[in-house]
Amino acid sequence: MSAHSFAGNTAIVGIGATEFSKNSGRSELRLAVEAVKAAIDDAGIQPSDVSGMVTFSSDTNPDVDIARSLGMGELTFFSRIHYGGGAACGTIQQAALAVEAGVADYVVCYRAFNERSGNRFGAGVQGRPPLANAESAHLATYMPVGLLTPASWVALAAQRYLHMTGATSEDLGTIAVLDRKHAATNPKAWFYEQPITMEEHQASRWIVEPLHLLDCCQETDGAQAIVVTSKERARDLPQRPVIIQAAAQGSGAGQDMMTSYYRDDLLGLPEMSVVARQLWETSGMGPSDMDAAILYDHFTPYVLYQLEELGFCAKGEAKDFIQGGRLEIGGELPMNMHGGQLGEAYLHGMNGIAEAVRQVRGHAVNQVESLENIVVTAGTGVPTSGLVLSTDR
Amino acid sequence: MTQDHSHSLAELVGQSTGPPWVGLDPVNEPMIRHWVEAMGDANPIYVDAGAALEVGLESVIAPPTMLQAWSMVGLTGTLERDSQRGQVKEIEHPNDRMMRLLDEEGFTSVVATNCEQEYLRPLKPGERIAVSSVIETISDVKKTGLGVGRFSTTRSDFYVVDDSFPEDPEGRTNAITSAEHVGTMRFRILKFAPGAQAPTMPPRPRPAITQDNEYFYEGLKAGKLLIQHCTECGTLRHPSLPGCGACGSLEWDTVESAGAGEIYSFVVVHYPQVPSFEYPLPIGLIALDEGTRIVANLDLDVDSIAIGMRVQARIDKLDDELSLPIFISAAS
Structure with a gap:
């Protein structure tokens, strides 16, 4: 596979979000507009500079409504990506492709919903x-049987993974406790100052x-937006550029939507392996070059799978890899420093990308020291996507 | 349900079903021979003393699964017991009381659903077997494929007794506490009102039917569990797709699954609770012996479910539009 031409030549220059809540009290479109405006402001550009918009096909907020709301004027690129949270990093890839191809100079990726209220x-x-x-x-295939929710699909x-690898509910709890520990020191997190213990995890219903x-x-409830442009333009903007070293989508053999049974x-996420292969080949880096990771954590089990598919440890060994504080700040691979979706907010993975941007810029609340490279993943159990973001060097 | 006897039934749990009783005949070789011939069991240690000696036994032994046979009182015995009971009708044993209360609740039909036995040591010819039973559980009212009803489990403990075992009920109840315990049986029945469905439960969510998956639901309505079969390369596939992932052919027909398989994975759903289902709701991913997997409901005690368990499909008609495979233990 040849290197993706956009990789290393495009950058994230702006991030913006609403508060994360359980009842925003305003429309999803209003949330989208607020987040996009905040991201444009953060990038130091004008709405009229934006010529591309990317979101999820499951988003209910038309790009043209946001464009009209903010006076963006003309758009030359608009795209939507399917598969729920699997789209998150894919939106950045679409934006980078459009920028590299000269189709749009500034592209805004966004996701907004009242998913709780x-x-x-x-x-x-x-x-x-x-x-x-x-x-x-x-x-x-699943509705008449009563297998109706994402939790049940995962x-x-x-269950099969735990049976075959010997991983336990406590191993899953290790991920939950870690995310909540990080969220506890992140004022933007819903679970700010609310860490949990393993005993509380085990006792939860x-x-x-x-x-x-x-x-x-x-x-x-909430919204997140992210602005992408070329590296050259990024160097003239106020924020420290966050270089898109690699961005990839992946669908695996035998792929299904949440139910690849x-x-x-059932011991892997082959789609994440497809993503990982492209990330490492394109960036010329590997797992050992990553200073931190933002791994999609809608449910704890697939975090273990991802550590294996990304190559941080061998198949079936994530339960051992996560021990001994390895994923904590100061550990070998700090993970989900914002608290993840378990701790900060469930923004379909987009808030995780924003956290990676803050980490590369160097001003996250739970900052990893001397961070140069970070890997980010999108929704799991579905066709998915991933990113490697780096400092400008 | 015409009357609700929940409280009275709860009081019966833990009570003895009646005084201990003794089987008509001791463990004996002719009956063992009849049994193994009928069962087709060729193990020589049940009939050949030499073979039994060779594996370290003192004599032939009875097949463990005959445990309950030695306690059965036969047609005559049953009649005698009933006629005795008729003379002392004011005595209603707990088991009779349970059955009467369940009848009064409208659960007039009965079906045996499970039998589990545990053998503590082999039984030898000449040994007399006595039994004492307790009502172990009576369930809440459940909706089942047969109708609304309650499950009841009776636990019977089997003992070896000698000729000094008393005849009178009270003497037996005392004597059995010092007898040698040789086995246990749990027998579960469903007492139900035939055809009565819980009125409050809405139908299950409807499956979306297309030309690709219609065969599956039509097959189930006809009592068949069908699997798509590529007529080009022979590969089976499920759930339905218009083309074969192995060879790309769009030509297919179906084969009927025997419904046998094992639990490849499973979940027990607790939340959210959708009114069309009963919770906790066990759901299995079944590896059918034919080679495909299928997601289906499990009619199994939640605590008994394990990966690798052998199961068998039963096809339940849920309503006029929908039939589904429900998997039960292959052992039952």
């Missing part, structure tokens, strides 16, 4: 109409065995 993903898909199309028919794979309540991320085994 409005349409809760955790409530289940039982109300979806049985339309005669392939997306509905996919759910047909749990059915995770079952949602879907083998997942406890504290294995599941929170639900959030028919592959040879």
Whole structure:
């Protein structure tokens, strides 16, 4: 595979978000507009400089409504990516591709929703109409049986993983306790100053065995936006450039949407392996070059899978890799310093990208010392995406 | 449910079903021979003293699964017991009381659902077997495929007794506490109101039907669990797709699964609780013996479910539009 031409030549120059809450009290579109405006301000550009917009196909906020709201004027690039949270890092890749190709100079990626006070993903898909199309028919396999929620879809794979690798519920708890520890010192996190203990994790009620309540991320109202442009333009802007060293999407063999239960085994996320291979080849770096990681943590089990697929440890060994404070700040691979989606907010992975940007800039609240490179992943269990972000050097 | 006897039934849990009783005949070689011939069990240690000696036994032994057979009182015995009971009708043993209360609740039908036995040592010819039973559990009212009802589990403990074992109920109850315990059986029944469905439960979410997956739901309505089969390369696939991932052919038909397989993975759903389902809700990913996997409901005690467990599909008609495979223990 040849190196992606945008890699190393594009950069993130602005980030903006609303507060993260359980009831925003305003429309999803209003949240989107606020976040996009904040990101544009952070980048030090004008709305009229923006000519491209990228979001998730599951986002309800039309790019043109945001453009009209902020007086952006003309757009020359607009794109949407499918597969829920798997789209997160893919939005940055789309933006970088457009910038590198000269299709747009500044592209804003955004995600906004009232996912807690409005349409809760955790409530289940039982109300979806049985339309005669392939997306509905996919759910047909699970709806009449009662396998209705993301937690249940992940749990059915995770039970097999725990059985085969010997990982335990306490190992999953290690991830939850770590994220909540980091969130406890992040004032923007919903769970600011609310760390949990392993005992509390174990005592939390079952949602879907083998997942406890504290294995599941929170639900959030909020919005996050991110501005991408070329490295050359980035060097003339106020923020320290955050270089997109690599950005990749991946769908694996036997891929399904959350329910890839028919592959040879259920012990991996082959789609994340497809992403990892591209990230390392494109960036010319490897796991040992990463100073920190932001790994998608809607549910704790897939964090273990990701450590393995990204090559931080061998298959089945994540349960050992996560021990001994390795993922804490000051450890070998600090992870989810903002608190992750378990601790800070569930913004479909976009808040994790923003945290990686703050870490590269060097002004995160839980800053990793001397950080140069960081890997970020998007939603798991679905076709997904990832990033390697670096300092300008 | 015509009457609710929940409180009275709860009081019966833990009570003895009645006085201990003794099987009509001691463990004996002719009955063992009949049994192993009927079962097709060729193990010589049940019939050949020499073979038994060779493996370190003192004599032939009875097949462990005959445990309950030695306690059965036969047609005559049953009649005698009933006629005795008829003479002292004011005595209603707890088991009779449980059955009466369940009848009064409208659960007039009965079906045996599970039997688990535990063998503590082999039984030898000449030994007399006595049994004492207690009502171990009576469930809340459950909705089942047969109808609404309650499950009840009776635990029977088997003892070896000698000729000094008393005849009178009170003497037996005392004597059995010092007898040698040789086995245990848990027998679970469902007492139910046939055809009665819980009125408050809405139908399950409807599956979206397309030309690609219609065969699956139509097959289930006809009582068949069908798997897509590539007519070009023979590869099976599930869930449905218009093309074969192995060879790319769009030509396919179906084969009928025997419904046998093992639990590859499973979950127990607790939240959120959707009114169309009962919780906790066990769901399995079943590896069918034919080679494909399928996600389906499990009609199994939640605590008994394990990866690798052998299961068998039963096809349940949930309503006029929807039938689904439900997997039960292959052992039952």
